[in-house]
Amino acid sequence: MTKTRKCKYCDQNAIIRLAYANLSLCKKHFIEFYEKRIKKMIEKYKIKGEVMVAVSGGKDSMALLHALNKISNEAGIDVIAYHIDLGIGKYSEESKKIVLEFAKRIGVLLIVSDIKNDLGFTIPEIIKYSNKPPCAVCGIVKRWLINRVAYDLGIKYVATGHNIDDVSTMYLKALLTQDIYSLSRGQYEHMDPMPEIKMVGRIRPQFYLSERENRLYTILNDIPVVDIECPLGKRAVIHKYKVAWDTLLRINPVGQINLTKTMIKITKNLRETERELRQCSRCGFPTESDRLCAFCRLVSRFKSWKKE
Ligand code: SF4
Ligand code: ZN
């Protein structure tokens, strides 16, 4: 017989057990706990004013948009949603539809970029001109566009929906594949704006929250989530590494958080010495490279191939 757990803060039955925090919570107290974590992060880094939330339509970013909007008055921030239509067939159509409906429902201003109109190509078109995996190419395009749009609008901070499963899995994969480059770049919860190189500040308020918590938050708040999987992401190797956590977390529930915190400490000095950002000689936005940024290199390959 399984014993029903009680909420740590009231006499209701718990609906979730968070082993990493040794907490069992009912619906009301889980929502409170979740939003408090997001608010604490905003306060910790003293974020104020306009925050642009990059929303894909997935559970993480939709939960983030809802939570940031809910705490916005108390936290002193103004939330603007931003969505990119990547041109990935039905997946993109469905994502755009639910983001538009949801932003309207919660009364948040939404900006949408259509990359076919804005940049002249869709993700399925541009990936053919690179030997990088589709998600890496898509990431380059999204990062560049999010930064440019926010910079042009004079917004100081962009918030994205990275969670502890993403972050810790990236570290795990990098360690197991001797990927020193990714390790030295590290992962961040917060990055200050650098206007001198046209870089908007970045925050990841769900850095220490899990996919499971984000999913439950969307369910409890009736937040719609795109139910079509991106067809280009299915083969991404990172998903295979994520499975390892099912076993590791049973042995050590704080494993993901501990690995992430340890790696951040170890790589802190590496990041400071190796990560020197400058302006791309073509677009003027930030890059680690001496000349062109990854986005401009991608676009120039696309243009030169098209001419042939
Ligand atoms: Fe882009 Fe990969 Fe996400 Fe698809 S799964 S939207 S290709 S990052
Ligand atoms: Zn309770």
Ligand code: ZN
């Ligand atoms: Zn560039």
